Amino acid sequence: MKLFVSEGNPHCLKVLAALGVTGVQCDIQYVNHEETVVPFLSRPALPALLLPSGLHLFSSNAICQYLFEVNGQESSELCYQWLEWEATDLQPALLEALHMAVLQGKGSEVSKVLQGPLNYLDQSLSKGNMPYLTGEAVSVADVVLWAALYPVLSESSLALGERKSVKSWFDRVAAMHSCQSAAQKVLQGKGLQGMKSYMQRQPAPRSSHCRDTQPCNSNPAECEEGERAVSEEEMEAAVLTWSKDLNAGPLAADRQHPILPQEGKRNILVTSALPYVNNVPHLGNIIGCVLSADVFSRYGRLRGWNLLFVCGTDEYGTATENKAREEGLTPQQICDKYHAVHSSIYKWFQIDFDFFGRTTTEKQTEIAQNIFWRLHEHGFLVEDTVEQLRCENCQRFLADRFVEGTCPHCSYPEARGDQCDKCGRLINAVELREPQCKVCRQTPVIRSSKHLFLDLPKLENQLEQWLEKSTSTGDWTVNAKQITRSWLRDGLKPRCITRDLQWGTPVPHPDFKEKVFYVWFDAPIGYLSITANYTDKWEKWWKNPQQVELYNFMAKDNVPFHSVVFPCSLLGAQDNYTLVSHLVATEYLNYEDTKFSKSRGVGVFGDMAKDTGIPSDVWRFYLLYVRPEGQDSAFSWADMALKNNSELLNNLGNFINRAGMFVTKFFEGCVPAMELQQEDKKLLAVVGWELQQYIQLMDKVKIRDALKHILNISRHGNQYIQVNEPWKKIKGGDTERQRAGTVTGVSVNIACLLSVMLFPYMPSVSHTIRDQLNAPQSCINTMLQGSGSFVCTLRAGHRIGTVSPLFQKLEVDQIEALKKRFGGQQTTAQSAASAQPAAVPAPAAPAGGGGGERSGPRKSQAARSGCG
Numbered sequence: 001m002k003l004f005v006s007e008g009n010p011h012c013l014k015v016l017a018a019l020g021v022t023g024v025q026c027d028i029q030y031v032n033h034e035e036t037v038v039p040f041l042s043r044p045a046l047p048a049l050l051l052p053s054g055l056h057l058f059s060s061n062a063i064c065q066y067l068f069e070v071n072g073q074e075s076s077e078l079c080y081q082w083l084e085w086e087a088t089d090l091q092p093a094l095l096e097a098l099h100m101a102v103l104q105g106k107g108s109e110v111s112k113v114l115q116g117p118l119n120y121l122d123q124s125l126s127k128g129n130m131p132y133l134t135g136e137a138v139s140v141a142d143v144v145l146w147a148a149l150y151p152v153l154s155e156s157s158l159a160l161g162e163r164k165s166v167k168s169w170f171d172r173v174a175a176m177h178s179c180q181s182a183a184q185k186v187l188q189g190k191g192l193q194g195m196k197s198y199m200q201r202q203p204a205p206r207s208s209h210c211r212d213t214q215p216c217n218s219n220p221a222e223c224e225e226g227e228r229a230v231s232e233e234e235m236e237a238a239v240l241t242w243s244k245d246l247n248a249g250p251l252a253a254d255r256q257h258p259i260l261p262q263e264g265k266r267n268i269l270v271t272s273a274l275p276y277v278n279n280v281p282h283l284g285n286i287i288g289c290v291l292s293a294d295v296f297s298r299y300g301r302l303r304g305w306n307l308l309f310v311c312g313t314d315e316y317g318t319a320t321e322n323k324a325r326e327e328g329l330t331p332q333q334i335c336d337k338y339h340a341v342h343s344s345i346y347k348w349f350q351i352d353f354d355f356f357g358r359t360t361t362e363k364q365t366e367i368a369q370n371i372f373w374r375l376h377e378h379g380f381l382v383e384d385t386v387e388q389l390r391c392e393n394c395q396r397f398l399a400d401r402f403v404e405g406t407c408p409h410c411s412y413p414e415a416r417g418d419q420c421d422k423c424g425r426l427i428n429a430v431e432l433r434e435p436q437c438k439v440c441r442q443t444p445v446i447r448s449s450k451h452l453f454l455d456l457p458k459l460e461n462q463l464e465q466w467l468e469k470s471t472s473t474g475d476w477t478v479n480a481k482q483i484t485r486s487w488l489r490d491g492l493k494p495r496c497i498t499r500d501l502q503w504g505t506p507v508p509h510p511d512f513k514e515k516v517f518y519v520w521f522d523a524p525i526g527y528l529s530i531t532a533n534y535t536d537k538w539e540k541w542w543k544n545p546q547q548v549e550l551y552n553f554m555a556k557d558n559v560p561f562h563s564v565v566f567p568c569s570l571l572g573a574q575d576n577y578t579l580v581s582h583l584v585a586t587e588y589l590n591y592e593d594t595k596f597s598k599s600r601g602v603g604v605f606g607d608m609a610k611d612t613g614i615p616s617d618v619w620r621f622y623l624l625y626v627r628p629e630g631q632d633s634a635f636s637w638a639d640m641a642l643k644n645n646s647e648l649l650n651n652l653g654n655f656i657n658r659a660g661m662f663v664t665k666f667f668e669g670c671v672p673a674m675e676l677q678q679e680d681k682k683l684l685a686v687v688g689w690e691l692q693q694y695i696q697l698m699d700k701v702k703i704r705d706a707l708k709h710i711l712n713i714s715r716h717g718n719q720y721i722q723v724n725e726p727w728k729k730i731k732g733g734d735t736e737r738q739r740a741g742t743v744t745g746v747s748v749n750i751a752c753l754l755s756v757m758l759f760p761y762m763p764s765v766s767h768t769i770r771d772q773l774n775a776p777q778s779c780i781n782t783m784l785q786g787s788g789s790f791v792c793t794l795r796a797g798h799r800i801g802t803v804s805p806l807f808q809k810l811e812v813d814q815i816e817a818l819k820k821r822f823g824g825q826q827t828t829a830q831s832a833a834s835a836q837p838a839a840v841p842a843p844a845a846p847a848g849g850g851g852g853e854r855s856g857p858r859k860s861q862a863a864r865s866g867c868g
Contacts (some may be wrong), residue, residue: 002027002050007199011060013186014147015047018064019141020178022071033201051475055699061087061144062099068140074478077631078134086148087565091119094148096205101158102192103199110158118163125165125657150183155192193644201360203229217660228784230685234806237674238684242792245787246778258535259354261547263542268307269541270297271527272439273554274314282596283635284589286349287623288555292586292703294351295624298760299698302784308541310356312340312530314523316504318399328378331503345470346607349616350763364529368522368733369508371573380572386451387430391437397500398444399436405432429539443801451498453510456492466567466579474581475700479556484563495565497521511527511576524566542578543753549581556585583627584701587628591635612818617762618644624761625705637819641810647711653807655714656754658721659747660772666730671745672795680746683720684790687750691788706787709758719748752793756783765806
C-alpha cells in the first residue's frame with residue numbers, strides 16, 4: 001500500500017495519525033497540493049491510499065476506517081455515527097472557521113462558528129462518562145475527530161472557551177505519540193499558518209450557523225450529508241463524461257453456460273453457505289447468505305467480471321433421518337421434497353444462481369472420498385477412540401445437537417453438545433453436566449467408538465502462512481478476521497471427521513466402513529461437487545488459484561469452518577485447490593425484539609413472504625437496508641413500512657416517476673434538448689461522485705453502505721426538481737421552457753442511472769424503470785465500468801415508454817395485521833412443506849445461514865448454514 005499526503009492539509013493529519021495508531025505497514029509519499037494521484041479524478045484528491053488491488057481510496061475518513069479494519073479493529077454503530085457527524089456537521093463548521101482564522105484574520109469570530117459542534121461534543125462526552133467517544137479504548141472516531149479539531153484546539157489564540165470534557169478527551173488522545181508525530185509532520189510546528197497554502201486552494205465555505213449538530217442515530221441511508229464543495233474541474237470532468245457515447249459489446253445479462261475462467265479477465269467464484277435442507281429458511285438466513293451473495297454477483301456481472309455463482313442444499317445428517325422418520329419418508333425423499341421448497345423460495349426472492357445443486361450426489365461422494373484419501377496418504381489423518389453419548393432408549397449415538405446439558409465452563413443450563421450459546425465456548429458432548437437426550441429426555445450413557453481425525457496442529461503452519469496472505473490482500477470482513485484469530489490463538493486441535501450415522505457420505509476406509517463423514521468435513525466439499533454437477537470442467541474453478549478469486553458468503557457463526565477447517569482439508573490434500581480470497585460474514589438479524597422460531601410461529605420464513613402481498617423487491621430492499629454488516633440488526637414491521645413509504649415511495653419512486661411524467665406530459669414523450677447551466681453541471685458532478693462511492697463500496701462488499709448512495713442520488717434529484725419547478729417554467733417564455741426541458745432531461749437521465757445502480761438490489765424494479773424509459777440495454781454496460789460513468793443515456797429526441805408508479809404505500813392496518821400474524825399467533829395450518837417443526841425444534845435463530853437440526857458441529861444459535 002502507498003499513502004499520498006501533503007503538508008498543511010488537515011485531512012492528511014487524520015490518516016497519518018490513524019496509520020501511527022494502528023501500526024499498519026504502508027509506504028508514505030509526500031506530494032504537493034496540486035498533484036493528481038488518483039488517475040480518474042480531474043482534480044487533486046489528497047490524502048489518497050493506493051491499495052494492493054490497484055484501487056484508490058481518497059476520502060480521509062474512509063482511509064482511516066480501512067486502516068483500523070486492516071488492523072482488526074471493528075467500527076461500532078456509535079463509531080459510524082460519530083464519523084457521519086464529523087463529515088456532515090463538524091467539517092463544514094471547521095472549514096468556515098479555518099477560512100476565517102487562516103485567510104481572513106478573523107480569529108476572534110471562530111468561537112461563534114464552532115460553538116454548536118463543540119458544545120455538542122462536550123455534552124456527549126460528559127453524558128457518556130467514557131474516556132473515549134465510543135468506550136474504553138481509542139477508536140477510529142477518536143482519531144478522526146481529534147485530528148480534525150487539532151488545528152483549532154491547539155491554537156490558544158482562538159480563545160474557544162473552556163469545555164472540560166472536550167479538553168480531557170483531547171489531551172488523552174494527544175498524549176499518544178503517534179498523534180503528536182502526525183501533527184508535527186503535517187503542520188511543521190507552524191500552527192494555523194502551516195495550513196495557509198492548503199486553505200488558499202479551497203473554495204469559500206457556506207455558513208454553518210443553521211446546521212444541526214447532532215450525530216445521525218439512524219440507518220446510514222437516512223443521514224443527509226452536508227453539501228459537497230464541487231470544483232470547476234469536477235464539473236467540467238462530469239460534463240465530459242456526460243457527453244460520451246454508450247459502450248457497445250455483449251450485454252452483462254448474456255451468459256453462456258458453462259461459465260469457465262477466461263485468460264485476461266477477472267474470474268470470480270461466488271459461493272453462498274449451503275442452507276441445510278431440513279429447514280425452511282427465515283429472513284435472517286436469506287440476508288446472511290444467498291441474498292448478499294446474489295447482490296454481489298449481479299453487481300459483478302454488471303462490472304464485466306467473469307463470475308460464477310453456485311449454491312445448493314446441504315442434505316446429509318441426523319436431522320434428515322429424523323425428519324424422514326417423522327414424515328414416514330426415506331431420507332432421500334425428504335431431501336427431494338425440501339430441496340424443491342428451497343428452490344422455490346429462492347426463485348421468488350429472485351436469487352440468480354448460475355447453478356443451485358445439492359450434496360446427495362455421486363460427485364459429492366467421489367470428490368469427498370478423493371480428498372479423504374489424499375489427506376490419508378499425506379499423513380494428515382490420525383485414529384483415536386472417542387467417548388460419545390449414546391441414548392439407550394433411542395438406540396443410537398447422539399449427534400451433538402441432540403444433547404443438552406449444563407455448560408462445564410459457565411454453568412449455562414441449556415448448553416448444546418458442541419457449543420455453549422451463552423459463553424460461546426466449544427465443548428465436547430461428554431463434558432456436559434447432567435446431559436439429556438433432546439428426543440426422549442432420557443439420560444444418555446458414555447460409550448467408546450473409534451474415529452478418524454484431521455490433524456489440524458500438523459497443518460497449522462501452512463494455514464497461518466496462507467491466512468496471512470489471504471486476509472491482507474482479500475476483502476475479509478472484520479468479524480471473519482477476529483473469529484479466525486481467536487481460533488488460532490487458542491491453538492488448533494485434531495477434529496473428528498467421521499460419525500456413527502447412516503445418512504451421509506460413506507467413509508471409504510475398510511476399518512471405518514460403517515461410518516460416514518462428519519458434516520463439517522463433508523458439507524463444504526459440496527461447493528466443489530455442486531460445481532462438478534454444473535460442469536465437467538469444474539477443476540478450472542477449484543484447482544486454479546492463480547486465475548480465480550473465491551468469495552464465500554455466510555453468517556459469522558460459520559466462519560471457522562470456512563477460514564480454518566475447510567482450508568486445512570484442502571491444504572492437506574495438496575492438489576492445488578482454490579482457497580477463499582474474500583470471506584464475507586454478516587452479523588445476526590433478529591426479528592422485532594426476539595428471535596426467529598418456526599416452531600413458535602415467530603418471524604417471517606421464506607415460504608411465507610410471498611403470501612404477504614409485498615413484492616419480493618421490497619423484501620430485498622428492506623433486508624439489504626438493515627443488512628447486519630457491522631453489528632446485529634433487527635427486522636421490524638414498523639420500520640419496513642417506514643422505509644417503504646419514505647425511501648421507496650416518497651424519495652426514490654417519487655423522483656423517477658416525476659422525471660418520466662414530465663417527459664410524457666410536457667414534451668409528448670420525447671426527451672427534450674438540454675442546455676447545461678452551472679447548476680446542472682454541479683448536479684452531474686455530485687451524482688458522479690455518489691456513483692464512484694457506490695462502486696468503491698460495492699467492490700469492497702459494503703452492500704448496505706452502498707445503498708445509501710443510490711438513495712442520496714434520488715434525494716439530490718428531488719431537490720433539483722423542487723428548486724427548478726419545471727411544471728411552472730413550462731408555462732413561461734422560450735427561456736423558461738428551455739430551462740424546464742433541461743431539468744426534465746437531466747432528471748430522466750438520472751432515473752436511468754438509478755435503474756442500473758438498483759439492479760443488484762431490486763432487479764424487477766430496475767427492469768421496470770428501464771422499460772418505462774425505453775432505455776437502451778447498453779446503458780447497463782456503460783454506467784458501472786471503471787470508476788463509474790454517468791453518461792447521458794437518453795439523448796434529446798429519445799422516446800420513452802409508459803410511465804407508472806413503482807411502489808405502493810404500506811398502510812398502518814396492513815402492517816399491524818402482518819405483525820400480529822407473524823408474532824407467534826400463527827396457526828399450525830401452514831403449507832405442507834413447512835408446517836411441521838423438526839422433531840427436535842431448534843431454539844430461535846437470530847441470523848443468516850440455512851440450518852436446522854443436524855449432525856455436524858452445531859452452527860450456534862444463529863445463521864446456521866449447512867456448510868461448515
